[in-house]
Amino acid sequence: MAKVLHLILGRVAFRLNLIYSIMLKYKVLSVSLFVFSFLISTQSLAQKSDSIVIREIFDMELTQGKSYSNLYDLCTKVGNRLSGSEGAKKAVQWAKQVMDDMDLDTVYLQAFEAPNWKRGTIENAFLLNDGSEKIPLTISALGHSVGTNGKPIIAEVIEIKSWEEMDELGDEKLKGKIVFLNRPGDPKYIDTFHSYGGCVDQRVWGASRAGKYGALAVIARSATVTVHGFAHTGVMVYEDGIEKIPAVAISTEHAEFLSNSINKNKGAKISLELNCEMQGTAIEHNVIGEIRGSKYPEEIIVVGGHLDSWDVGQGAHDDGAGCVHSMEVLQLFKMMNYRPDRTVRCVLWMNEENGVKGAIKYAEVAKEKGEKHIAAIESDRGGFTPRGFDVAGEDAVKEQAYKKLQEWKELFKPYKLHHFEYGYGGVDINKLKDQGPALFGFVPDSQRYFDHHHTHNDNIEGVNKRELEMGSASIASLVYLLSEYGMTVPF
Amino acid sequence: MAKVLHLILGRVAFRLNLIYSIMLKYKVLSVSLFVFSFLISTQSLAQKSDSIVIREIFDMELTQGKSYSNLYDLCTKVGNRLSGSEGAKKAVQWAKQVMDDMDLDTVYLQAFEAPNWKRGTIENAFLLNDGSEKIPLTISALGHSVGTNGKPIIAEVIEIKSWEEMDELGDEKLKGKIVFLNRPGDPKYIDTFHSYGGCVDQRVWGASRAGKYGALAVIARSATVTVHGFAHTGVMVYEDGIEKIPAVAISTEHAEFLSNSINKNKGAKISLELNCEMQGTAIEHNVIGEIRGSKYPEEIIVVGGHLDSWDVGQGAHDDGAGCVHSMEVLQLFKMMNYRPDRTVRCVLWMNEENGVKGAIKYAEVAKEKGEKHIAAIESDRGGFTPRGFDVAGEDAVKEQAYKKLQEWKELFKPYKLHHFEYGYGGVDINKLKDQGPALFGFVPDSQRYFDHHHTHNDNIEGVNKRELEMGSASIASLVYLLSEYGMTVPF
Numbered sequence: 001m002a003k004v005l006h007l008i009l010g011r012v013a014f015r016l017n018l019i020y021s022i023m024l025k026y027k028v029l030s031v032s033l034f035v036f037s038f039l040i041s042t043q044s045l046a047q048k049s050d051s052i053v054i055r056e057i058f059d060m061e062l063t064q065g066k067s068y069s070n071l072y073d074l075c076t077k078v079g080n081r082l083s084g085s086e087g088a089k090k091a092v093q094w095a096k097q098v099m100d101d102m103d104l105d106t107v108y109l110q111a112f113e114a115p116n117w118k119r120g121t122i123e124n125a126f127l128l129n130d131g132s133e134k135i136p137l138t139i140s141a142l143g144h145s146v147g148t149n150g151k152p153i154i155a156e157v158i159e160i161k162s163w164e165e166m167d168e169l170g171d172e173k174l175k176g177k178i179v180f181l182n183r184p185g186d187p188k189y190i191d192t193f194h195s196y197g198g199c200v201d202q203r204v205w206g207a208s209r210a211g212k213y214g215a216l217a218v219i220a221r222s223a224t225v226t227v228h229g230f231a232h233t234g235v236m237v238y239e240d241g242i243e244k245i246p247a248v249a250i251s252t253e254h255a256e257f258l259s260n261s262i263n264k265n266k267g268a269k270i271s272l273e274l275n276c277e278m279q280g281t282a283i284e285h286n287v288i289g290e291i292r293g294s295k296y297p298e299e300i301i302v303v304g305g306h307l308d309s310w311d312v313g314q315g316a317h318d319d320g321a322g323c324v325h326s327m328e329v330l331q332l333f334k335m336m337n338y339r340p341d342r343t344v345r346c347v348l349w350m351n352e353e354n355g356v357k358g359a360i361k362y363a364e365v366a367k368e369k370g371e372k373h374i375a376a377i378e379s380d381r382g383g384f385t386p387r388g389f390d391v392a393g394e395d396a397v398k399e400q401a402y403k404k405l406q407e408w409k410e411l412f413k414p415y416k417l418h419h420f421e422y423g424y425g426g427v428d429i430n431k432l433k434d435q436g437p438a439l440f441g442f443v444p445d446s447q448r449y450f451d452h453h454h455t456h457n458d459n460i461e462g463v464n465k466r467e468l469e470m471g472s473a474s475i476a477s478l479v480y481l482l483s484e485y486g487m488t489v490p491f
Numbered sequence: 492m493a494k495v496l497h498l499i500l501g502r503v504a505f506r507l508n509l510i511y512s513i514m515l516k517y518k519v520l521s522v523s524l525f526v527f528s529f530l531i532s533t534q535s536l537a538q539k540s541d542s543i544v545i546r547e548i549f550d551m552e553l554t555q556g557k558s559y560s561n562l563y564d565l566c567t568k569v570g571n572r573l574s575g576s577e578g579a580k581k582a583v584q585w586a587k588q589v590m591d592d593m594d595l596d597t598v599y600l601q602a603f604e605a606p607n608w609k610r611g612t613i614e615n616a617f618l619l620n621d622g623s624e625k626i627p628l629t630i631s632a633l634g635h636s637v638g639t640n641g642k643p644i645i646a647e648v649i650e651i652k653s654w655e656e657m658d659e660l661g662d663e664k665l666k667g668k669i670v671f672l673n674r675p676g677d678p679k680y681i682d683t684f685h686s687y688g689g690c691v692d693q694r695v696w697g698a699s700r701a702g703k704y705g706a707l708a709v710i711a712r713s714a715t716v717t718v719h720g721f722a723h724t725g726v727m728v729y730e731d732g733i734e735k736i737p738a739v740a741i742s743t744e745h746a747e748f749l750s751n752s753i754n755k756n757k758g759a760k761i762s763l764e765l766n767c768e769m770q771g772t773a774i775e776h777n778v779i780g781e782i783r784g785s786k787y788p789e790e791i792i793v794v795g796g797h798l799d800s801w802d803v804g805q806g807a808h809d810d811g812a813g814c815v816h817s818m819e820v821l822q823l824f825k826m827m828n829y830r831p832d833r834t835v836r837c838v839l840w841m842n843e844e845n846g847v848k849g850a851i852k853y854a855e856v857a858k859e860k861g862e863k864h865i866a867a868i869e870s871d872r873g874g875f876t877p878r879g880f881d882v883a884g885e886d887a888v889k890e891q892a893y894k895k896l897q898e899w900k901e902l903f904k905p906y907k908l909h910h911f912e913y914g915y916g917g918v919d920i921n922k923l924k925d926q927g928p929a930l931f932g933f934v935p936d937s938q939r940y941f942d943h944h945h946t947h948n949d950n951i952e953g954v955n956k957r958e959l960e961m962g963s964a965s966i967a968s969l970v971y972l973l974s975e976y977g978m979t980v981p982f
Contacts, residue, residue: 058679058681059679062678062679063678063679187553187554187957188549188550188553188554190549190905190906190907190961192957225957226956226957385876385936385938387907414681415681416681416878416909416910418907418909419907445876445936447876447955447957447958447961448955448957448958451955464938464939464942465717466678466683466716466717466938466939467938467939470681470938
């Protein structure tokens, strides 16, 4: 009994202390609210305070937020920014300046070596239906692809719908041909990332698998469930020991056109010319800014997105949105004059798209320094209406994080977030996983993401200001809760 | 004990009967599934069957749905369609043809009289900052506004932010002036319909309130939280006994520009010219199609949207989306070869925008015929990602409907619907309320709706195919459940 009483009193004291510290931070909670709060249960009291703070975060963002103007600048003043490009350099300077202007406790760059692939100036494909017809196809060289050695490859095109079909055809039918991988994403998945996951293997592994059978080049149907006229680039991988052959994506619309055309005109050829090439490596930089925690500065909460993008469009949803979401967490805390208990660090990783070298570097340095990351949140699924968070990490912390999310989810209900499930954190924060933080993947609505992803169509025009702002406020709210309540790192 | 046993057996028999009827309808459930199902509880068995059917509805829609192609046709072949216009006539014929082609049990038109307002050919406003400067403003005459009698009104413009301010200024300051109502929608609301609800009074009542004080015309800030360059038209109302003065909406961007300009240049004038006018009434038509119920044909489930739109843009989200959603319910049931137990009736109401005469007519006829409407679902909030349903109606049935939604909501979880709350059904189905049906308002994501609503920007380009399809499948799933389980009408 005494022990129970002790526990209860301890809990009350903790809550009162918490409430008081929040009151000091915000000056919005009057004494009358404090007295009123005291009359209700301590649990609901703390919840009430949190709900007030979260309401303030959303109000601030929806009325004075800088997410959209920042993204507008990144898209229009910097533009796309593949590792090694001039755009990447400008993006690093731009992001550093934005964070410098926030008057944070520290802002710095973190250098590392990243692949330096260049698209080049020649990129075209034509369907040659007969001697006279030459129909241009909407294609995009895949990242890390080799070029065509100064002249077009002209060869018969063979459509293939599955890896089994490719293996059956083998050397005999594929040697000297251009292989056209045309398995569509499945529209029946409700989450479009699942459709993407079910067809992106063609983009990543197509060149190696077809190269093994002596094919001259690969054309992969764009990894999107949307049927439209944009080619979706993205990274591909050459397996060791297999001849490197050029690889491009074709728009889904032209994939359907090409399929119909070659069914009507068997033996049709394609002319493909590219002068893309890998040019060794380049020095790149992560951009990092932080607010030091007032009580537990050694406990770090990371929030981030990736600053690089593909070299087409403006990288608005992928992942300009994630960058401005993450910077906005610090911006909001500064605007609200809120100093978190724990250190909140915004990390904009470079080179997520073709190497993940930025995240690898960040995790290495964290380990070397013996830093204690209690949580990491990644936003890399676009700037659409927020639906919730996936939770991931090592088993022990993942379960703890899941339980906390279930406790907190009522706080997000007024903002229509409802998804708080085990899932995937993100490519960049995953590199921190073995250091023990809880990993959270921000989950916005997925329906429109693959209308834009890795295309010339990923521009500021495709971003809705309010949807973007709602994402920033949602992430800031989770960071606030993590900062207040912490997370026990298991090792 | 005997009574409990009887209840249990009765429940098992009911479930088995239900399962069997579903099996007959779908032929997709094998005997093995039946045997397996028998081994688990009867409650979860019925739920399993429903979950399979709902999965089939979504699969069908996401792979073979006609929602988007129908909306594309409505937008591009018919275009906008205000009551009394040629567009409205074409829309009625188009919708009847689409439903005729579905081979329904009946398709018919329902005639009634509706207001016939015409925008006319002259619609312009200029800010006259001084003698020489003449700056065009983006405006749109409000529906039912009078014109300016063959010549521009030129007068000083007075900006007003609240009704209180207007009443304070009164005759003395407003007589002979053009009143500019510039109270913005509140961006802090998460649901943009609430922001709209908080500022649309300026559009509706501005002319009467300013007319009372002798103002010559009213310019109302567009009723949207979005700051952009489109003027949002919409209906306005003249109070009896007050001089009718012309009323227009100004784009939010130009509202801010105008506000800044007249603050710098006190006494600035505006020139406003309109030749819009009310031309009596026109005969209009609701379009109705139905599948008769196999077991309880007298129990009617209505699903509908409004076929009219404003006379700008294409009426894509408002409410082409709701029309194709509703027609798609019948389309899906036909494609799935599913005959519902209860009658499912698609009603496309005409004249929702400026009179609601179609819904009034429909409700009158239903009452005359003594029809028994057990439920009515309205889709009139755009074609965005579905979030759930609002439930409304007379108290007794509303509570019953709410309870059923809570039972059913797990079935919608795989499709990420999560909102099942008391709320608002819709303008058109509300006319049926006193006849006792449960009213359901389809709730899609609201963030982008007021980027389009009542503007030249409400076009097919603003509609995402998958988001639209997800809406159709969600509504069809609710109609399926209502058809299977019914709803008790209290009177």
